[in-house]
Amino acid sequence: MDLILLLPVLCVVALPGGIAPAPLAHTYSIVARDPATGEMGVAVQSHYFSVGPVVPWAEAGVGAVATQSLVLVDYGPNGLDLMRKGLTAQQALDSLVRADTSSDVRQVAMVDAKGNVATHTGKKCIPDAGHKAGNQYSCQANLMANPSVWPAMSAAFEKAQGDLAERMMQALEAAQKAGGDIRGKQSAAIVVVKAQASGKPWADRVMDLRVEDSQDPLKELRRLIRLRRAYILEDDGDNFIAAKKPDEALKAYEDAAKLAPEVAELKFWAAVSMYANGREADAIKMFREVFSHEQQWVDLVPRLAQVGLFPNDPKKIEEVQRQRPHSRLERGR
Known part of the structure; x- marks a missing residue:
């Protein structure tokens, strides 16, 4: 009788037949391509510490891969490499499955840059396990509470509105609800x-967010996505400033602040940019709001002036610093 050795502390399984130990990333995930924008992605949740470095793989202009169950992580980078060389998702997956002597315990899904989808659920994946593919997406799951999980993901993804990240999040939430x-x-x-692909991989990632350990990882992932969207808007504002479009910049900065009102730093840097580009009145209002919540930003203004990131004019620096709220003692003087 073959012996499967469970190492719960490491979340690793030593497979029979001398196969190398494999991480236990039993989970549910979705790989997808947005037909409208061409964006590709992977979203995943698992009862496994730090699933982010293991399951999801994606590269602009190439495709996306989810590798899970008793994971052979190689499916991720190797799948992308084969698709980068021109193989379709199905051809890439077939090639890797043929070379894997333990493919029966793997679950892998791929989508290529043209929207072709391929999925493999090994017959020895722990039940309930299965997958459902649709137009330019695949939902897959193993070790689930019941077999309705991946169909629920598929239905939610197809009904969802919004960008790719939002639609994939709704698929994950439907899986948990099921x-x-x-x-x-x-x-x-x-x-x-x-x-x-732009040739700058770091600039090609719209989102790359992870919740390593949480009692409610999807709730936390939603919070991180909201913050990421706010920072994207802040970047848009900076780009409008560089293009000498201050009205558009102000709108982007305001939208960022509304999306993440708890992050005072977003509004602070927006104020710095607006002030330095001739929109002092708009900036003063922003500075006042920031300083009313977090006064440490007051002392940063002259430091920015020292390195050319704010007008090095004592009167302007004083004007901004006066926006901080005064203590009751100071007001009584």
Whole structure:
């Protein structure tokens, strides 16, 4: 009788037949391509610590891969490499499955830059396990509480509105609502890349967010996505400033602040940019709001002036610093 050795502390299984130990990333995930934008991505949740570095893989202009169950992580980078060389998702997956002597315990899904989808659920994946593919997406799951999880993901994704990240998040939330991982929940991740590669991989990732360990990883992942969207808007504002479009910049900065009102730093840097580009009145209002919540930003203004990031004019610096709220003692003087 073959012996399967469970190492719960490391979350690793030593497979029979001398196969190398494999991480236990039993989970549910979705790989997808947005037909409208060409963006591709992976979203995943699991009762497994730090699922983000293991399951989701994506590259702009190439495709996306989810590798899970008793994971052979190689499917991720190797699948992308084969698709980069021109193989379709199905051709890449077939090639890797043929070379894997333990493919029966793997679950892998791929989507290529043209929207072709391929999925493999090994017959020895722990039940309930299965997948459902649709137009330019695939939902897959194993070790689930019941077999309704991946169909629920598929239905939610097809009905969802919004960008790719939002639609994939709704698929994950539907999976959890349908029962999810029989063990519970612990970590989650989402990766979204642009349709075309720019030659700068760091600039091609629209989202790359991870929740390593949480009692409610999907709730936390939603919070991180909201913050990421706010910072994207802040970047848009900076780009409008560089293009000498201050009205558009102000709108982007205001939208960023509304999306993440708890992050005073977003509004501070927006104020710095607006003030330095001739919109002092708008900036003064922003500075006043920031200083009313977090006064440490007051002392940063002259430091920015020292390095050319704010007008090095004592009167202007004083004007900004006067926006801080005064103590009751100071007001009584």
